[in-house]
Amino acid sequence: MxxxxxxxxxxLLVGKHWSENSKKYTLSLAAMLALMVIWYSFxxxxxPRNPYPEEMQVATYYIGMAIAGCLYASLFFADxxxxxxAMHFLSVPASHFEKLLTGLFYAVILFFVCxxxxxxxxxxxxxxxxxxxxxxxxxRRQAGLIYEKRMFNVFTQPLGYNHGGxxxxxxxxxxxxxxxxxxxxxxxxFPSYSFIKTCIVLLLxxxxxxxxxxxxxxxxxxxxxxxxxxxxxxxxxxxxxxxxGVRLPDWVGVVSKYLAMYGFLPIFxxxxxxxxxEKEV
Amino acid sequence: MIDIQNLHFAYxxxxxxxxxxxxxxxxxIYGLLGKNGTGKSTLLRNIAGMLFPDQGKINVLNxxxxxxxxxxxxxxxxxxxxxxxPDIPLEQLxxxxxxxxxxxxxxxxxxxxxxxxxxxxxxxLRMSYGQKKKVLISFGLASNxxxxxxxxxxxxxxxxxxSQFRKVMAGSLDDxxxxxxxxxxxxxxxxxxxxxxxxxxxxxxxxxTIEAITRKLSFRISFDSEEVRDALYSESSLRGNAIxxxxxxxxxxxxxxxxxxxxxxxxxxxxxSVFNR
Numbered sequence: 001m002x003x004x005x006x007x008x009x010x011x012l013l014v015g016k017h018w019s020e021n022s023k024k025y026t027l028s029l030a031a032m033l034a035l036m037v038i039w040y041s042f043x044x045x046x047x048p049r050n051p052y053p054e055e056m057q058v059a060t061y062y063i064g065m066a067i068a069g070c071l072y073a074s075l076f077f078a079d080x081x082x083x084x085x086a087m088h089f090l091s092v093p094a095s096h097f098e099k100l101l102t103g104l105f106y107a108v109i110l111f112f113v114c115x116x117x118x119x120x121x122x123x124x125x126x127x128x129x130x131x132x133x134x135x136x137x138x139x140r141r142q143a144g145l146i147y148e149k150r151m152f153n154v155f156t157q158p159l160g161y162n163h164g165g166x167x168x169x170x171x172x173x174x175x176x177x178x179x180x181x182x183x184x185x186x187x188x189x190f191p192s193y194s195f196i197k198t199c200i201v202l203l204l205x206x207x208x209x210x211x212x213x214x215x216x217x218x219x220x221x222x223x224x225x226x227x228x229x230x231x232x233x234x235x236x237x238x239x240x241x242x243x244x245g246v247r248l249p250d251w252v253g254v255v256s257k258y259l260a261m262y263g264f265l266p267i268f269x270x271x272x273x274x275x276x277x278e279k280e281v
Numbered sequence: 282m283i284d285i286q287n288l289h290f291a292y293x294x295x296x297x298x299x300x301x302x303x304x305x306x307x308x309x310i311y312g313l314l315g316k317n318g319t320g321k322s323t324l325l326r327n328i329a330g331m332l333f334p335d336q337g338k339i340n341v342l343n344x345x346x347x348x349x350x351x352x353x354x355x356x357x358x359x360x361x362x363x364x365x366x367p368d369i370p371l372e373q374l375x376x377x378x379x380x381x382x383x384x385x386x387x388x389x390x391x392x393x394x395x396x397x398x399x400x401x402x403x404x405x406l407r408m409s410y411g412q413k414k415k416v417l418i419s420f421g422l423a424s425n426x427x428x429x430x431x432x433x434x435x436x437x438x439x440x441x442x443x444s445q446f447r448k449v450m451a452g453s454l455d456d457x458x459x460x461x462x463x464x465x466x467x468x469x470x471x472x473x474x475x476x477x478x479x480x481x482x483x484x485x486x487x488x489x490t491i492e493a494i495t496r497k498l499s500f501r502i503s504f505d506s507e508e509v510r511d512a513l514y515s516e517s518s519l520r521g522n523a524i525x526x527x528x529x530x531x532x533x534x535x536x537x538x539x540x541x542x543x544x545x546x547x548x549x550x551x552x553x554s555v556f557n558r
Binding site: 001003006009012015016019020082083084085086087088090091092093094095096098277278280281 | 326329330331332333349350351352354355357358359361363364365366367368369373376377378380381382
């Protein structure tokens with residue numbers, strides 16, 4: 001028997017988790033659906049003629065997913081905060097890796113799929129209702145002023161915006177999964193109030209990054225400004241007719257970008273694994 | 282089966298164990314006795330891999346508990362004092378939790394549940410504390426894990442349940458199992474355990490088999506003032522004086538676990554002197 005990963009054992013763990021949480025999850029999904037319907041109805045009341053433009057649908061999808069996904073991830077290992085529950089969780093005969101993988105399966109994959117399905121279900125229903133209301137106006141129909149709303153694919157480029165060839169939705173997704181993985185780590189790290197504590201830690205890290213760039217790097221560099229990102233710097237020289245600049249090789253920028261986009265996930269997941277391993281009750 | 286060598290453990294600055302060593306063999310029910318806060322639960326959690334030693338080694342069935350490998354967890358089942366089981370019906374518990382234990386015996390579980398008179402259709406949330414405990418004990422026994430750790434298992438059980446517990450436990454031991462019961466309610470373990478280990482302030486005060494105890498010590502009620510005065514330990518009671526004396530005549534007497542426990546705590550040296558002869 002493999003002591004790190006055994007597919008059959010992992011399936012047992014996935015089934016066990018579902019049997020213990022199915023009621024809670026079904027209710028949570030229903031609550032999420034209800035909240036989304038309320039939000040869409042509210043928008044429809046505010047702006048009955050054009051309630052659901054592309055930006056609104058994209059913002060609803062990604063902001064909603066960020067809030068709900070991070071909250072769920074921060075609660076996933078909440079059992080570890082109470083002695084008896086933690087003992088039950090840790091004494092289930094499965095490896096730490098399988099326990100982590102179960103967390104990733106539910107909190108990352110299944111949540112993403114369920115949230116997307118709920119979003120599109122509400123999106124479809126509410127847009128149909130909005131179109132129904134619009135087309136029921138005889139006066140507008142006769143004047144040819146019917147404005148048909150359409151469902152927007154949130155995984156395509158919205159708003160005609162393009163950033164360095166990478167579609168914007170990809171940035172949204174990457175940021176979401178990175179931040180969510182930090183919340184998953186937070187759920188193992190902080191025995192209580194893990195959502196709030198992770199928020200505070202992330203905020204402090206963000207401020208630290210800003211401080212590092214704004215103060216430390218600026219102090220080291222000559223007078224000037226960052227130009228087109230963090231990898232080229234324009235130097236200010238009094239009386240100069242041309243702007244001189246320092247530019248790091250392109251590959252540094254490319255490598256850094258991909259590291260920032262895809263490097264945090266494995267780091268946070270690995271940290272979660274080791275934190276699970278060293279957890280004591 | 283369980284080999285603890287020079288165990289050091291502390292909760293931050295509060296030292297619990299400073300060099301505890303202990304060997305436990307299969308085929309026995311060990312009674313781990315001691316006052317509150319002496320480290321009984323901590324020892325069980327160290328054996329179960331829920332706490333890690335600061336120093337020293339613990340070997341359970343050739344596994345290091347702290348690694349919590351699945352093969353180890355299949356062989357060690359713990360019934361903690363404060364217990365938790367998810368709020369699911371018994372049937373679902375068997376369907377989703379039992380397959381983790383390769384030697385889980387459903388018939389055995391059903392037998393224990395019947396013995397403990399647990400209603401089958403109840404979910405955990407609707408059960409009383411005592412019922413939950415009995416389900417967990419039944420599950421642990423039916424898992425046929427080689428090591429069964431029980432922390433204050435009789436807490437919360439009524440008189441009838443305690444008697445059922447002793448009956449079930451007595452019938453569940455086999456040569457491959459090692460059962461460790463930690464308790465401060467020593468009376469509950471009478472006629473059940475076959476070895477007593479008493480812990481106090483992180484050290485083992487006393488560690489003997491019941492057979493050795495009854496061979497070396499005699500427990501009885503006495504009205505003879507001279508005998509009471511010469512006893513290793515005596516205690517007045519309504520029936521007379523309960524005394525412990527050295528068993529020099531090879532007579533058989535019924536072990537009074539509570540009396541022995543008090544004697545070891547209060548007059549350890551005189552009791553030990555009998556065993557060192």
